[in-house]
Each structure stands twice: as C-alpha cells, then as structure tokens.
Amino acid sequence: MRQVANPNESQAADAEPIVLGLDRLTVQQVASYADRRGHVPVEMPPEVRLRINQSNQLKHHLIATKQPIYGVTTGFGDSAARQISPARAAAMQANLILYHLNGSGAEADARTVRATMLIRANCLARGYSGIRLEVIRLLVDCMQADILPVIPERGSVGASGDLVPLCYMAGMLTGIGEVDWNGGRVGTRQALSACGLEPVVLEAKEALALINGTSFMSAYAALAVAAAHRLALIGDLCTALCVEAMAGNVGAFDAIIHLQKPHPGQVESARRVRRLLDGSTSVVTATQLAEAGPVLGERGFVELPRQVQDRYSIRCAPHVLGVLHDTLAWVDRWIETEMNSTNDNPLFDPASGTVLSGGNFYGGHVGQAMDALKIALASVGDLLDRQVALAVDEKFNNGLTANLIPRLDDEDQEAGLHHGYKGMQIACSALAAEALKTSLPATVFSRSTESHNQDKVSMGTIAARDARSVVELVRNICAIHLLVSCQAIDLRGAERLGAATRSAYGLIRKLAPFLDHDRRLDHDVTAVLKLMDSGELDRIAA
Incomplete structure (x- = not known):
C-alpha cells in the first residue's frame, strides 16, 4: 500500500501488519487499530489482489451480456424489476450514495469509524464483491492517513447492510462532504489532496459493494x-x-x-x-x-x-x-x-463464473x-x-x-x-x-x-x-x-x-x-x- 502522510501519526516500524482478505482479522486487532496507538501497516497479499481483480473482471464480463444483475443493471430493493442499460450503471451508483445520506443522531466516535473502515476493507478484500482494487486501496490509504468520514449513528435497520452509515464512508471516497482529519473538521477533498490522494468515480456495483454489509454494526460489536x-x-x-x-x-x-x-x-x-x-x-x-460462635452444646437454640x-x-x-x-x-x-x-450482495464467483443474489448483508448473528x-x-x-x-x-x-x-x-x-x-x-x-x-x-x-x-x-x-x-x-x-x-x-x-x-x-x-x-x-x-x-x-x- 502507499505510504500516506499523517502529521499526527508516529511510525512504528515493528508494528505487526494487519493482513486483509485472508480471514485473519480478530476482535483484538480491530480494537487495537481503533485506538490508533502508533502506525499499523495494512497489507493485501498478491493472492488477495488477484481474487479482487478476477471478481471485477467477471462483473464486467457479465454486464456485457446485458443480463439483469441486481443492483448493477437493475434498480435497488423493490426496484429490482427495473433494468437499465450498462451505460447507465455507474450513474445509478452515485445516486445510491446520495439518497442514503440521511443519517441522524450523534456522530460515531473515531474508534468506531476506524473499526468500520478496517472491517469493510477486509470484507471487500475477500474478492467476491466485484469492486476494483483501486477503490479498496483508497479506503486503506484513508485509514492510514486517519481521514475519517463523519457518520451519524442512527439510520440502519441492519438488514440490507448498514446502508445509511456506510454511505458516509462511500461518500468520502468520492469526495463528498466533510471528514475528521489532522485534529479538525475539513472538506473531504481538502484532506485527500493534502495526503496526495484523489477521490474515485465509482463504477457499476461499487457503491453497493461499499455500503451493503454489516461493517458498521460489526465495528460497535x-x-x-x-x-x-x-x-x-x-x-x-x-x-x-x-x-x-x-x-x-x-x-x-x-x-x-x-x-x-x-x-x-x-x-x-x-x-x-x-x-x-x-x-x-x-x-x-x-x-x-x-x-x-457460641457452642450449641445441649441447648436447643443459639444466636450466631x-x-x-x-x-x-x-x-x-x-x-x-x-x-x-x-x-x-x-x-x-x-x-x-x-x-x-x-x-x-450480489456476489461474483470467479470459480463458477456466476453472479449470485442472496442475503449476506443480514446482521442476524x-x-x-x-x-x-x-x-x-x-x-x-x-x-x-x-x-x-x-x-x-x-x-x-x-x-x-x-x-x-x-x-x-x-x-x-x-x-x-x-x-x-x-x-x-x-x-x-x-x-x-x-x-x-x-x-x-x-x-x-x-x-x-x-x-x-x-x-x-x-x-x-x-x-x-x-x-x-x-x-x-x-x-x-x-x-x-x-x-x-x-x-x-x-x-x-x-x-x-x-x-x-x-x-x-x-x-x-x-x-x-x-x-x-x-x-x-x-x-x-x-x-x-x-x-x-x-x-x-x-x-x-x-
């Protein structure tokens, strides 16, 4: 990953790296990372990067067939019967973020936001979401620079993922709104630019991949x-x-x-x-x-x-x-x-060459x-x-x-x-x-x-x-x-x-x-x- 400047961060060369996408993330790792005590490197090994690229390639192949793919070439939720052309798929992703920016209540604290970003990056790095490697890299770069989206706590029913809270994280990657960085509240684009980063333009499925999961609730958990x-x-x-x-x-x-x-x-x-x-x-x-106590002896009762x-x-x-x-x-x-x-949801499986819709965004457990x-x-x-x-x-x-x-x-x-x-x-x-x-x-x-x-x-x-x-x-x-x-x-x-x-x-x-x-x-x-x-x-x- 790129080395990103953060004036508040001490570099700890001996810190154990967090490896994404290999199912090794622990509760204690998340808690330690959330505390931000020294710089913790975050890595994606070659096999992880390969899986990410393969699922992204499969997504583009399936889109080209013009078959309806939920949330990619169809609308979201109850709009899943409305198919759009592949040329319009990216624009719909931008709208997905905008209409979910309606959170309320107190703002999530920095520890919870850091944990959310780490857990979401780990989910996407598993390589079934069809998202580009560069989007995950930008998320990790923001983590390393401690650029934190401002996320209201309320607005998620915890079923189709933490849609509302995670939209604030997705919006940060596209340059929307404000972030907490370097001890203050600044415009997102200002913080990204100061750290040598640029916002992304999301392509088909990528906004959905960023928000359609349980990472916000898992951070609190x-x-x-x-x-x-x-x-x-x-x-x-x-x-x-x-x-x-x-x-x-x-x-x-x-x-x-x-x-x-x-x-x-x-x-x-x-x-x-x-x-x-x-x-x-x-x-x-x-x-x-x-x-x-007193000795009972031959008495019938004593008070202890x-x-x-x-x-x-x-x-x-x-x-x-x-x-x-x-x-x-x-x-x-x-x-x-x-x-x-x-x-x-949906998931792209390079091994079978298929896209599958289900309910892995559900927070029941x-x-x-x-x-x-x-x-x-x-x-x-x-x-x-x-x-x-x-x-x-x-x-x-x-x-x-x-x-x-x-x-x-x-x-x-x-x-x-x-x-x-x-x-x-x-x-x-x-x-x-x-x-x-x-x-x-x-x-x-x-x-x-x-x-x-x-x-x-x-x-x-x-x-x-x-x-x-x-x-x-x-x-x-x-x-x-x-x-x-x-x-x-x-x-x-x-x-x-x-x-x-x-x-x-x-x-x-x-x-x-x-x-x-x-x-x-x-x-x-x-x-x-x-x-x-x-x-x-x-x-x-x-």
Missing part, C-alpha cells in the same frame, strides 16, 4: 466485545476485593463447589477469585465462622454472631460472572466470523450476539451494584461504618457531618438500572421497510449500539465499586489483603486517596476509569 473481556476480568477482581472488604466466606469459591456445576466460565471465575484472595487474612473460612453464608451477590458471583465469560466465548467467535465474511452480550453485561453491573449496596449499609457490612465514613469519636467536631459513599451508591444504582433497561433485546423489533422488500430486518446495529452503551455503564459501575471496596478495605485493614488484591489496591490508592471527609468523587471515578483502560488491572486479574 467488536469494540464492545473487546471491552467486555476486560470488564469480565475486572468483575472478578471487584468481587475478590468485595469479599475482603466484607470479611466474606471464602468457602463459596472452593473448586469442589464449582466443579459440580462445571460451566467453564463459572469454574474460571471462581478459580480467579480464589487466586486473587490467596494470602488474604481479611476473609474467613467456614471453620472459622463455626468456631467464632453472623450468618454462616454470605448473601447471593457475593457467594453467587461466579455464577453471574461466569455467564459473561461463557457468553464472550461464543460471541467472540460469531463477531470474528462476521468480520471475516463477505457481507454483501451480530444482533443476537449483542443482545446476549448486553444482557450478560448488565447482569454483572447489577451484581456489582448489589455488592456496593451491601458494603455501604451498616446492617450488612459486618462491622464497617455507615456509608463507609471515617471512624470518628462522638465528641469529634466532624462527627455527624459526613455521609461518605452514600451518594456514590445512589449513582451506582442509577447506572445499574440504566444498564438493565438498555439490555432489552433489539432484535425482536423487526420492522417491514422499503415497500416490504426488506420485510424482515435484523436491528443488529441498534443492538450493537446498545451493547456499546451497556459497556460504558458497567465500566462506571466497576470504577465506583473499586473505590467503594478500597474505602471499606482501609476501614477493615489494608495490611490484611492478599498479594494480588494488594497490588490492585495500591494502583487505585495512587490515584484516589482514602475518603477522610466528604468531597467530590467524580474525579476519582475518572481516574479509576483511566486506570482500567490502561490494562494494569487486567494483568493483575488475568
């Missing part, structure tokens, strides 16, 4: 999956810290229990919590609980100082977190299959995966919120202060003035409620559109955007939970932590000090979110 993997690990870490903060019963995480219900995610979550708690003297065992088992949000945590771990196992696979597919993921994520958010609620409530937190306020003598001048983490628990509960509300499945809301041609649609893009929203809500719940747990641990005694949880506690305390008096806490939340994004907590939990 890939980024949500990558973030959810991190949140699953942090959820296990949060639970371990909560067990220590609450002087919880570590027996609930014993391998014997979970091997009798061996869902892989549940077993792994319990194992991880046990490892994180290794060496802790804050937790208690069933034996210690039994020995701490505390229950012999913890509440569900603690002892059932692996059963909730395990669902997320196991959901991610198949969701990851589905999204990577989608990203490495030819989601387009993405939608179903995202609906499942957001439910599992919201459930984890609710779990962590319940743990926070226990920690701040003096009726349930096993001897800690109300709302985790600092311990003060009744005669202290500050006594009675502070409310600690009361407000944080309210905020956390609001986040959990919104996550649960947003987890309503989107795929069940199929609507007949486009004169009943698109009479069953996936709503995959809405599901994927919802998953993005739930990810963000649960990220904030995790940040609040980590702060609450560290406050409780300080009151309980941080010197009693296990080695792994002590490391996590230390990282958090470098950014957010112990709450010794009421103060604003939103900056603490922001600092912990940045720590979560750094990956340092992942490495402790993994």
